[in-house]
Amino acid sequence: MSEKTCKKELYDFLMYSVFGIIDKEKDKNKKIKCARRAYRDLARTIKYKYSSSELEHAKKGSKEADFKAKRDSWIREMCIELINSIDMFEKEKKEFDIWHKELCIKFVEPTEEDEVFCRGKEFLEEGITYGQAQKWLNMTLKYLWLMDLLPEEISPRSLHVPIDSYILNALKEKPLFEGSIKASKYNGQAWSAMSEDNYKQLQSEIRAMPKEENESPIEWEGRVWIKMANKGNSNKSNSK
Structure with a gap:
């Protein structure tokens, strides 16, 4: 089996195991x-x-x-x-x-x-x-x-960041970012109970935050989400 074929089969396995998607x-x-x-x-x-x-x-x-x-x-x-x-x-x-x-x-x-x-x-x-x-x-x-x-008509740069507990925790951790983050004063509601007004405020602040060069909000989310998820898992391991 060639390396290219192997990678394709691994990708197909990933798509099926996570999404139930078959390539064809x-x-x-x-x-x-x-x-x-x-x-x-x-x-x-x-x-x-x-x-x-x-x-x-x-x-x-x-x-x-x-x-x-x-x-x-x-x-x-x-x-x-x-x-x-x-x-x-x-x-x-x-x-x-x-x-x-x-x-x-x-x-x-x-x-x-x-x-x-x-x-x-x-x-x-x-x-x-x-x-x-x-x-x-x-x-x-x-x-x-x-x-x-x-769809081609939707620009990736326009996508909103999915708000969940990891993103809320990231916004509260000032050492992750430069400057003052108003979201650190978020009222503590779970993301699943979030109102439209709170959601709009958070999205606005996320777009205004410092990011890596040419990084879109959805790309920022992927990077930060992984960091916070990994930190959460590490804390759980250390507490055992």
Whole structure:
């Protein structure tokens, strides 16, 4: 086996093990699987009408099993709707930030016209917050960018940083950056409970922060996220 063939097989394994993506799949299916993987990044913070334990141990034919099947179908529909919205960006003729905000609001406060988003009321105990909406959308866009599946009309430099606990902790650590970071005074809310106003403030401050030469916010996020994740893992090891 040549080195080139070996690398291709390793890449294919990575794509399948992380995203469930097979190389010969249509781009549309790959994109939907990116959205599904992004959902997994926030799934633990979403409260459904049944607990995770109840759904995991649901017996065939039970109301819990029926709920789980219908909920999983809804999640897939949401992923498809999200990808359709991203693919329609060009036709929206809007600035990226305006388009981004409107799409997040569909998650949080869907109208009757947003049929798939509205169906979430059948399954959700508390609805979706702005913090959860930004994570689903931003991680989907990040995965599409990483796999070169982002629509040409969306500039990678315009992408927002997905806000999570690692990024919030990074913003609180002044030694990582030069100058005073207002985000270090963030009110301590979990990212999953974040309001639209807090989210907008954080994105604005991230864009204004010093970065490496020609580094975009989404590139900054990747570098800093790895650093904070590694630091967190090291702290856990040292505490054992």
